[in-house]
């Protein structure tokens with residue numbers, strides 16, 4: 001196995017996971033079941049949890065919010081919050097729980113989170129991010145990273161972006177995951193905020209040119225591995241969200257392309273086989289099969305039978321009393337279709 005050279009100066013970074021390729025934090029999507037499934041396809045991809053608020057970690061069901069299967073590693077916890085003391089407590093708990101990284105959400109534009117000073121609105125309050133990052137770095141020894149936008153409405157100039165990154169870097173953050181569009185904090189839904197403000201990759205490349213010592217990860221609208229590798233000529237990594245969810249077998253080529261690991265990759269059918277014991281264990285604990293299988297509907301995206309697979313697992317599943325028998329039948333069906 002050959003690991004490709006990384007442009008970051010390692011002496012500046014805390015030891016941590018490689019971020020050459022990661023799957024973005026996505027609420028309701030990148031839960032532990034999706035992550036377990038994704039890990040069956042790629043060994044090296046860095047996975048992120050959904051955003052967990054500091055309040056949920058500190059006052060909620062901790063095993064629910066911090067729990068994961070050890071096979072999900074390398075795994076980063078994304079926190080939402082702005083109170084430095086609370087962020088510090090959560091960072092400590094994240095380290096104790098074995099997370100490889102703690103990430104602060106400074107990119108999510110939802111109203112619900114703005115009211116609590118969480119997410120993209122924090123780009124307008126750099127001092128809160130500075131204080132939070134410092135407190136987290138003091139509280140744990142894993143890397144602390146920040147995921148943010150290139151700006152927010154009313155604070156969207158390049159100088160303001162440089163000011164934000166510069167201040168947060170001074171606080172000790174070495175890694176910036178940059179969603180290459182601004183967030184519009186009023187009038188657009190979170191979904192619209194992921195599509196409407198135009199992507200401006202050139203801004204992220206400029207940031208890397210101006211902060212060559214930082215690890216700069218590009219996020220937003222990436223779907224094609226060749227194009228991602230092009231960005232990697234100058235940037236340090238790519239983070240993929242929706243495409244990794246809707247077309248998860250994209251991850252099958254990541255270990256070879258981004259990590260130089262030529263070890264054999266599971267076929268789609270082998271992935272389904274490897275997922276079966278996990279589903280069986282989940283059922284035994286009283287869970288429902290669709291908690292897991294709702295995340296795998298895109299596995300055959302682009303292949304004959306993709307729609308059939310999706311339909312059987314999303315409709316028949318709610319009618320059956322024998323979910324594993326249905327699963328086996330769907331797998332058999334797909335084996336037949338792949339052979340045809």
Ligand SMILES: Cc1cc2nc3c(=O)[nH]c(=O)nc-3n(C[C@H](O)[C@H](O)[C@H](O)COP(=O)(O)O)c2cc1C
Nearest residue numbers: 024025026027050051105179220221222240241242
């Ligand atoms: C359903 C969904 C939920 C998301 N939840 C989060 C989140 O919890 N934290 C976060 O930082 N970004 C969240 N995002 C934004 C993604 O992490 C990512 O920045 C965005 O989708 C752009 O990347 P993409 O074009 O590759 O999807 C979410 C996106 C989607 C589609």
